[in-house]
Amino acid sequence: MAKPDKEQEDNQSLAERIALDINIGVLRHGEWLKQSDLERRYGSNRFSLRRALDELATKRIVEYRPNRGYQVFEPDPEQRAEIREVRTLLECHAAPSMVENVSDEDLADLQKLAERFQEAIYNGTVLEQNEANVAFHMALLELCSNKALAELIKEYRQRGPAALVSRWQTFTQLEKANRDHFLMIEALKNRDASRLRLIIEAHINQNEVPEQPN
Secondary structure (H helix, E strand, C coil): CCCCCHHHHHHHHHHHHHHHHHHHCCCCCCCEECHHHHHHHHCCCHHHHHHHHHHHHHCCCEEEECCCEEEECCCCHHHHHHHHHHHHHHHHHHHHHHHHHCCHHHHHHHHHHHHHHHHHHHHCCHHHHHHHHHHHHHHHHCCCCCHHHHHHHHHHHHHCHHHCHHHCCCHHHHHHHHHHHHHHHHHHHCCCHHHHHHHHHHHHHCCCCCCCCC
16 A cells, blocks of 8 residues: 655645644634734645645635635534534444543543643633643544544534534533543443443533433
């Protein structure tokens, strides 16, 4: 199998960096992307940047508007609901694979990332909260053995409400997200895929996690 050339790898890396900045809120939903600003931010040339933005446009992470340029994709309420529904299906489907593959070392890493998010909600900025949240969920997705599924989940996370800085509008919602992270770790530790699915579903839809049956 032929290996991707250096230019292709660089374009992919640039697209991933832009997507990450969108996901953590550095580049906001609905924001117009001025190419000269992005060239300076990422140390890129216009051709490579255009290739990266075109790649993100095919994934609906950014949108190209003729005669106006590129804009970070901003879903309307109906699209957000549809994205949440797809994310719920995909991430719940990945739960058994996560349970099957998690190691003690993975659990320790997830615990540290959950604690990092917890620290950020009490003492950090909104950007630090988003960075810590993304880091936790990306580590969780690394446990999924189906890499195509994991990549698809990442794309939908970047498109929808999970990527919005304004997602957490109250401290109560932040604390709930924090609790959910530790409940996910507990379910992984107990090798309980059914419980993990319930927590993931509630987490995505901002519902309360059902109590454990006695």
